[in-house]
Amino acid sequence: xxxxxxxxxxxxxxxxxxxxxxxxxxxxxxxxxxxxxxxxxxxxxxxxxxxxxxxxxxxxxxxxxxxxxxxxxxxxxxxxxxxxxxxxxxxxxxxxxxxxxxxxxxxxxxxxxxxxxxxxxxxxxxxxxxxxxxxxxxxxxxxxxxxxxxxxxxxxxxxxxxxxxxxxxxxxxxxxxxxxxxxxxxxxxxxxxxxxxxxxxxxxxxxxxxxxxxxxxxxxxxxxxxxxxxxxxxxxxxxxxxxxxxxxxxxxxxxxxxxxxxxxxxxxxxxxxxxxxxxxxxxxxxxxxxxxxxxxxxxxxxxxxxxxxxxxxxxxxxxxxxxxxxxxxxxxxxxxxxxxxxxxxxxxxxxxxxxxxxxxxxxxxxxxxxxxxxxxxxxxxxxxxxxxxxxxxxxxxxxxxxxxxxxxxxxxxxxxxxxxxxxxxxxxxxxxxxxxxxxxxxxxxxxxx
Numbered sequence: 001x002x003x004x005x006x007x008x009x010x011x012x013x014x015x016x017x018x019x020x021x022x023x024x025x026x027x028x029x030x031x032x033x034x035x036x037x038x039x040x041x042x043x044x045x046x047x048x049x050x051x052x053x054x055x056x057x058x059x060x061x062x063x064x065x066x067x068x069x070x071x072x073x074x075x076x077x078x079x080x081x082x083x084x085x086x087x088x089x090x091x092x093x094x095x096x097x098x099x100x101x102x103x104x105x106x107x108x109x110x111x112x113x114x115x116x117x118x119x120x121x122x123x124x125x126x127x128x129x130x131x132x133x134x135x136x137x138x139x140x141x142x143x144x145x146x147x148x149x150x151x152x153x154x155x156x157x158x159x160x161x162x163x164x165x166x167x168x169x170x171x172x173x174x175x176x177x178x179x180x181x182x183x184x185x186x187x188x189x190x191x192x193x194x195x196x197x198x199x200x201x202x203x204x205x206x207x208x209x210x211x212x213x214x215x216x217x218x219x220x221x222x223x224x225x226x227x228x229x230x231x232x233x234x235x236x237x238x239x240x241x242x243x244x245x246x247x248x249x250x251x252x253x254x255x256x257x258x259x260x261x262x263x264x265x266x267x268x269x270x271x272x273x274x275x276x277x278x279x280x281x282x283x284x285x286x287x288x289x290x291x292x293x294x295x296x297x298x299x300x301x302x303x304x305x306x307x308x309x310x311x312x313x314x315x316x317x318x319x320x321x322x323x324x325x326x327x328x329x330x331x332x333x334x335x336x337x338x339x340x341x342x343x344x345x346x347x348x349x350x351x352x353x354x355x356x357x358x359x360x361x362x363x364x365x366x367x368x369x370x371x372x373x374x375x376x377x378x379x380x381x382x383x384x385x386x387x388x389x390x391x392x393x394x395x396x397x398x399x400x401x402x403x404x405x406x407x408x409x410x411x412x413x414x415x416x417x418x419x420x421x422x423x424x425x426x427x428x429x430x431x432x433x434x435x436x437x438x439x440x441x442x443x444x445x446x447x448x449x
Contacts, residue, residue, distance in 0.1 A: 035125050044102050047071065097133075106336050111163045121350055133180075133181055172222050307342045322367075388409075
């Protein structure tokens with residue numbers, strides 16, 4: 001997957017823009033877990049090829065795209081599986097944007113949906129306000145191609161915002177800054193090179209994007225701005241619709257706000273890693289993001305074999321947090337606004353685990369290293385003040401070996417094992433995992449130094 005912090009767009013020699021000096025706020029670093037919600041016209045067909053971890057040839061990667069939210073691009077690639085299925089289901093003459101009138105969101109209850117995310121442990125929620133297809137999910141005067149005027153005939157982002165604030169969670173917005181297929185006339189994207197070539201970079205489009213983002217900030221004052229796939233190059237100077245000015249206005253409105261790194265300019269907030277494994281602690285705050293399956297938008301072709309189990313999701317969260325990251329996991333609703341059962345089951349398992357072990361996740365920071373061992377002996381570490389949390393990744397082994405730095409801990413406690421005496425450390429630095437925790441996805445031993 002592409003990393004975006006190295007892409008800074010055109011070199012601007014004269015009148016260089018001045019970017020805000022804004023650090024990543026502590027609330028974001030403490031939050032650890034957020035939920036993406038990818039929902040749009042693509043949720044109507046809800047389909048993409050589901051090849052999982054079985055790689056396809058590089059030249060076919062976009063024609064066989066696993067992301068259902070890329071349906072509007074994939075359907076335009078001749079002989080792609082998506083195009084063939086689209087013609088079978090909707091007919092040869094049905095344009096992708098015609099799907100707007102087939103989207104009703106009839107079962108969507110924002111309070112119930114956000115409550116599900118809160119129960120799963122979310123501390124912030126980031127719905128897609130406009131994905132690459134250009135369909136806006138809020139009531140915007142900038143285009144009639146929006147959910148308030150077509151399809152659902154509802155201001156879906158307004159509903160998400162109100163429910164998220166009522167649940168006392170932080171609210172963010174995803175926005176596709178430089179890709180908008182509705183207002184562009186380019187061939188289909190068929191490579192990573194095309195990703196930056198087949199897009200609008202003109203100042204007129206930069207103004208359009210800036211006006212929409214300013215509108216979202218003015219209306220919702222989001223705690224987080226999650227921009228995707230760069231920004232139009234025509235808006236990277238000192239213009240009032242340039243990134244520097246946009247971010248200046250945003251931080252003036254939301255002083256403790258935060259942004260990501262996908263703007264194509266020298267300023268970054270947190271780094272993003274999409275479907276990527278980070279091997280060690282990163283010095284800078286970062287965020288891992290992926291779907292519960294191999295797509296962000298709901299893909300009805302995915303089954304249990306493509307979906308993270310509850311245990312795998314918990315292990316991913318622990319791994320990311322141990323390396324100074326946040327996890328932004330995605331739920332992709334069906335077109336009617338309900339979450340698929342496979343996704344709900346994994347989210348519920350994570351929420352149950354966090355209710356017991358949340359002290360080892362929320363508000364923590366990395367220890368001197370992310371973990372030790374591998375396979376059945378793997379452990380990960382987080383810390384909060386004088387307490388180091390040892391995450392036993394395979395508690396079924398029945399024992400964990402403490403590293404030398406922790407063997408002199410003054411007080412040891414197994415989270416979720418109340419009523420037991422303090423664990424004993426043997427001469428080899430080993431501690432027995434309580435039988436009641438050996439079936440857990442991850443067992444956590446708190447060591448007070």
